[in-house]
Amino acid sequence: MSIKLTEEMLGQLPDARGHFGDYGGRFVSETLMDSLMTLEREYLRLKKDPEFQAAFDKDLAHYVGRPSPLYFAERLTRETGGAQIWLKREDLNHTGAHKVNNTIGQALLASFLGKKRIIAETGAGQHGVATATVCARLGLECHVFMGAEDVRRQSLNVYRMKLLGAQVHSVQSGTRTLKDAMNDAMRDWVANVDDTFYIIGTVAGPHPYPLLVRDFQSVIGRETREQSLKQAGKLPDALVACVGGGSNAIGMFYPFLTDESVQLYGVEAGGLGIETGQHAAPLAAGRPGVLHGNRTYLMEDENGQIAGTHSVSAGLDYPGVGPEHSWLKDIGRANYVSVTDEEALNAFRRLTRVEGIMPALETAHAVAYAIKLAAEMEPDQMVVINISGRGDKDIHTIAQLDGIEA
């Protein structure tokens, strides 16, 4: 089923209770409700405040370095032999990923709300680094929660956060990955709700987070739309982005939702293969449930206990997904697919060798799918991949797989 979306319909989502159709909402313990309602009220006010928007735009331009280029990957296109492949270069942002768009926005919100203490969760460490970065710049106290398993996998980013002055809390509970980091961040928030602002890194969490993170990340899609028209003379035929929580994907997709001709592809982590159960693809193989404050597709067992996930990329290793993606899946507007660890690793090597651009392992999932997709399309068609982050942080992982002591 697919319905035609209009600006008017989109303007009503999320609704007053933070729902995107059956998804989203505010499923938290009572202690946090007042804070979330205040945040929602203040954000909706600031969203229309020219001063706030000007401050945000200024930081994106002069601190992040936007707009990021839309680059025609000529050699990859030629070797693939199908549609033109273009790359939206979020990897060129300050701190090396799309994550900073959102942390700039939320740190501004925190300043407007007078909060001096910042907490964040992180998986791959990119959101943690982006948060530590804006905190260093604004002189805010910064605490980053990171699963012990991810601390091990992403030691370089841990060190970066420490250099930036953040305190990194290694989370030992549960599966010791991103979901557990988020649990501990929420526990910290409940205990320090008066003076603490929680900068959530993705379009998940309780309302209004999926809304405000999407708004801050939508700069990606807005630029891509303009750049496509200017550089290629038309809108893209397909957009491809990786989906863990889904912030880079929603940021890319959102400004194109009413453009029916533009196909949207969200690529989840297929891990060792969907059929093995060892993956992180709730949209492909999960079912709706409630976790971390919102109703969305989840990976869980038959009793509603959250399942362990597997992905070679820490940033996609999450059992849930942003509620707006769940809605886009159900109405058929976006297609959600998955690629395996191995396909992603091959795509990492291919983009590095063919274009001299080393993508993050998360991003490599989008690259892998886009190459398959482009090969089946016509040469006059255009595919844009959101290169959500750069791969420097993953060199250690790749080197280990290659048997090199890095």
Next chain:
Amino acid sequence: MSRIEGVLNNLREQGRKALIPYITAGDPHPDQTVELMHTLVKAGADIIELGVPFSDPMADGPVIQLACERALKHGTSLRQVAGLVKTFREQDPDTPVVLMGYLNPMVAMGYEAFADIAADAGVDGILTVDLPPEEADEVAPLFAARKMDPIFLLAPTTTDERIRLISEHASGYVYYVSVKGVTGSAAIDVDEVARKVANVHSITRVPVGVGFGIRDAKTAAAVGKVSDGVIVGSVLVDTIARNQTDPAQLKQALTDLLQPMRKALDGLVS
């Protein structure tokens, strides 16, 4: 009238305060849970809060997180927890049981199926930590239709406007979370609790149970004085953790903890 209302009305008439212990079902082992529930009643419990273990207990501190892990290691499911209550009911038709947990296991089972199973087992109230009344319109009526009370939380951050909203949706009692934090964390500020609970009492007639930070007879008495009941959780669960290898010693240790609280609360009778 629900079983919870009946018990709280009786206590109120006697000028007594409710003692409401919490344990996690399946901890340390599902085979011990029913026996531990009877132990709690013998030691003076008026109502039992029985935790439904969840893989991601976001509002709980390390003590109850570990209890969930122990229970889940033995595969304690929501369906199994209902079965434990049913077994408990065979010997105890009077003591109200409130299931306390997170929403996702109920979503997975289906709200209607869960409401049926819980009612059939003899459950009296449902406290869902991550379900504020704004999101409860689908499931709360299913509980009410089966004479089960939806129990909601109030927090130090809850505004008067929300106290009104929440008490309109609540029945049985409301659970006032005495500290900002997860279970088993900071020390309780009794004066602050007294002020807050007095404010809640001025807004609603629904009885107020106070939890978080009650560890011994002294804190139980201090909080009992200003509320309708005290809820005791982490200190009991911690006792279970420390005595998990010796069932007989565990029952004795729980009794030794609860009885002085019962005595201290009853010492308040004017």
